[in-house]
Amino acid sequence: METILEAERKIPVKGYWDVIVVGGGTAGAIAGIAAAREGMKTLIVESHGFLGGSATASLVTPLMSNHVDGKPLNTGIGLEVMERLSQSGDCGKLHHNLGIFNWEMLKFTLEELYLEAGGELLYHSHFSAPLMAEKSIQGIIVETKSGRLALKGKVIIDATGDGDVAFKAGAPVESGDEFGINQAMSLRFSVGNIDLEKFADFLEELEGYRQSLPFFHASHVNGNRQALTPYFEKAYQDGVLEETDGDYFQIFGVPGRPGELSFNCPRISSKTDATNVDHLTNAQIEGRQRIKRLLNFLRKYLPGFENSYLVTVAGMVGVRESRRVRGEYYLTEDDYIEARKFPDGIAKNRYPIDIHSTKKGGGVNFHSNLAPNEYQEIPYRALVPLEIDNLLVSGRCISASFVAESSIRIQQNCHALGQAAGVAAALSIKEGLTVRELDGVKVRQTLIERGANL
Ligand SMILES: Cc1cc2nc3c(=O)[nH]c(=O)nc-3n(C[C@H](O)[C@H](O)[C@H](O)COP(=O)(O)OP(=O)(O)OC[C@H]3O[C@@H](n4cnc5c(N)ncnc54)[C@H](O)[C@@H]3O)c2cc1C
Incomplete structure (x- = not known):
């Protein structure tokens, strides 16, 4: 690719x-x-004009279950957020976890809790470069409507999902499976004005049990025979759907939004590198084309959808996996299989290995060997990137293999990883230590004092 030299300039x-x-x-x-x-x-x-990321901008609801003995493994601030949301009827129970939520109201709750804590916000600001002093990050540069701005900080937390900060700071990263292929993305959407009673009657006839809110669920995956499969097959024959439109199709109810259902699809399997702007652009275009076909299918083939309309398409394509930042500990599939615990464990996970394949009709590799009461822990060291000082990583881009990430990436773990990063950043500043020098056991103890189930 041709390159140009950017002129030197002063940044406020x-x-x-x-x-x-x-x-x-x-x-x-x-x-x-x-x-x-x-x-x-x-x-x-934050790049967007609200908080929540995948949960709000990509419409990812519900929180997948992560519990043992009927008790949630991730408590702390994540649970507090969901409890606050339930007060207005915008969050309901999925199995043993409070977890089916109204994404629009989540934006309010997160912002309120953050501002109540005294935090400051810079929306519509896109991180573009780290401010480095050799191997130490001193701040960041952001692109905004007010121009390019420098922001200085003692500790930087990279919670971009894609490890943007760590990567540009020079930390080692990896992405994809052994062939560099990432998990499939999905462009989620929601549909309103559905006659849910009629749709529930239809599903009851097919499945033999009655669906009701908040956990309203239906799915079809090519290659598996499910209740909706004959309807998909008919739509393929009729040319209403392309066969790949049924590679993964999933519906969830949304509390606080009567007559509306949320769709965990269509799946984008062709170009899946979320750090490539051409792939991201393709995901939005291809996704919308698929959504148009799926809408037509819903209205023609599924009772209850006759008068439905498209409410919203996610502004941010859902990314399951991209860069993972190599840290002081590297989580692997074995850690999951062996249900390993660590003295500096800062989150508990028992969600299965869950890899969305990019292959045609490839479905999902979804499995767990864990005994009902077992779980693994995620150590603090997986949040501490190699080589760069003053930087923590949190969310799905922590130090984990492709397979390990597919399990720890669910939202409740990301909440716990977020709380751990925030607490660790504060501890390191209070103790005058780098985040690498900080004792992870102390991070764990502090999290327990703050209500984490560890
Ligand atoms: C389609 C799909 C379905 C899923 N289903 C479920 C499910 O049912 N239940 C479940 O629990 N989990 C599910 N997950 C997993 C889960 O939602 C994600 O792994 C998790 O939300 C990721 O959290 P995160 O904090 O790492 O990233 P995100 O929540 O994506 O947050 C990253 C934030 O960083 C911002 N950002 C990125 N780059 C920059 C930049 N350069 N400058 C400024 N801001 C930036 C983004 O705008 C975003 O707000 C699903 C994921 C996908 C994609």
Whole structure:
């Protein structure tokens, strides 16, 4: 590719913070709340005009279950957020976890909790470069409507999902499986004005049990014979759907939004590198084309959808896996299989290995060997990137193999990882240590004091 040389220029320094969280998503919003509650002058920098990331911008609901003996494995701030949301009827129970939520109201709750904690926000600001002093990150540069701005911080938390900060700072990263192929993306959408009673009658006839809100669920995956499979096959024959439209199709109810269902599809399997702008552009275009066909299918073939309309398409394509930042500990599939625990364990996970294949009709590799009461732990060291100082990583881009990430990536774990990063950043500043020098056992103890189930 042809290159040009950018001219040198002066950039205004907008301010100084103790903790700067880059990306106010699933992990980042919680990291911000945690750091601000520890008394840190905290800033969240976010590309969108709201918090929540995948949970709000990509419409990812519900929280997948992560519990043992009927008790949630991830408590702390993540649970508090869901409890606050349930007060307005915008969050319901899925199995033993409070977890089916109204994404629009989640934006309000996260922002309220963060501002109540004293945190500061910079929306519509895109991280573009780290400010480095050799191997130490001193702040970041963001692109905004006000131009390019420098923001200085003592500890930076990379919660971009894609490890943008760590990568540009020079930390080692990896992405994809052994062939470099990432998991499939999905462009989620929601449909309103559905006659849910009629749709529930239809499903009851097919499945023999009655669906009701909040956990309203239906699915079809090519290659598996499910209740909806004959309807998909008919639509393929009729030319209403392309066969790949049924590679993964899933519906969930949404509390607080009567007559509306949320769709965990269509799946985008052709170009899946979320750090490639051409792939991201393709995902939105291909996704919308598929959604148009799926809408037609819903209205023609599924009772209850006759008068439905498209409510929203996610502004941010859902990314299951991209860069993973190599850290002081590298989580592997064996850690999951062996249900390993660590003295510096900062989150508990028993969600299965869950890999969305990019192959045609490839379905999902979804399995777990864990005994009903077993879980693994995620050590603090998986949040500490190799080589770069003053930087923590949180969310799905922590130090984990492709397979390990497919299990730990669910939102409740990201909440716990966010809280751990926020608390660790504060502890390191209070103790005058780098995040690498900080004792992870102390992070664990502090998290327990703050309500984490560890
Ligand atoms: C299609 C799909 C379905 C899923 N289904 C479920 C499910 O049912 N249940 C479940 O629990 N989990 C599910 N997951 C997994 C889970 O939602 C994600 O793994 C998790 O939300 C990721 O959290 P995160 O904090 O790492 O990233 P995100 O929540 O994506 O947050 C990243 C944030 O960083 C911001 N950002 C990125 N780059 C920059 C930049 N350069 N500058 C400024 N800001 C930036 C983004 O705008 C975003 O707000 C699903 C994921 C996908 C994609």
